[in-house]
Amino acid sequence: MxxxxxxxxxxxxxxxxxxxxxxxxxxxxxxxxxxxxxxxxxxxxxMGRPLVIVQEDYESLPELDVAIRNVSEGAARDIEFEFSVPIESSNAFVVSDLPYFKYGLDFLPPNGEITCYWDELDSLLPFLEAKDLRNGIHVTVR
Structure with missing residues (x-):
């Protein structure tokens, strides 16, 4: 070789x-x-299925906020909201028409929260009673 x-x-x-x-x-x-x-x-x-809730937030009374909370340990994706009636403030601003309510959220991290101003409690209560919403507004989250 x-x-x-x-x-x-x-x-x-x-x-x-x-x-x-x-x-x-x-x-x-x-x-x-x-x-x-x-x-x-x-x-x-x-971590289980994500649990997203929409509720009123009383932390800054007399101002009332609407809060979207992911109360689970898993991330929530593709969240959609459906309201039984629109969430309105006493000055006729429709909170439920905000983009993240209207079009949904792509992502909410574990224990994440988004809040927005709703109204003053003193002016909101008579407004809700006049609309006969004593039983509340029901929100379906998907």
Missing amino acids: DIVTLAQVITSVTNLLFVIVLAVGYYFTWRVSQTTLEEMRAQRTA
């Missing part, structure tokens, strides 16, 4: 080893990514 043939054989063997090392590396990278994906799915399922 001459030196040229030996060099060609060695080059072919090293190229083959290089391809094998790359293939093994890609395989292990794929396996790690699959394991990570399974862990993420298990974690999301363990």
Whole structure:
């Protein structure tokens, strides 16, 4: 066997080893990514279904706010709202026509909250009684 043939054989063997090392590396990278994906799915399922609520917020009385809260440990996605009657303030501003109520929210993080001003309590109560809303406004969240 001459030196040229030996060099060609060695080059072919090293190229083959290089391809094998790359293939093994890609395989292990794929396996790690699959394991990570399974862990993420298990974690999301363990947190349970997201629970999003819409309620009045009395923290800054006499001002009254409307709050959207995700009270679960999982992220809420593609949230839509449906109101039994529009949420109006005493000056006829329709709070339920705000974009995040009207078009929904794409995402609300775990324990996330969005609040917006509704009205002053002293002017809102007579307004709601005049509209005969003593039983409240029902909101369906999907």
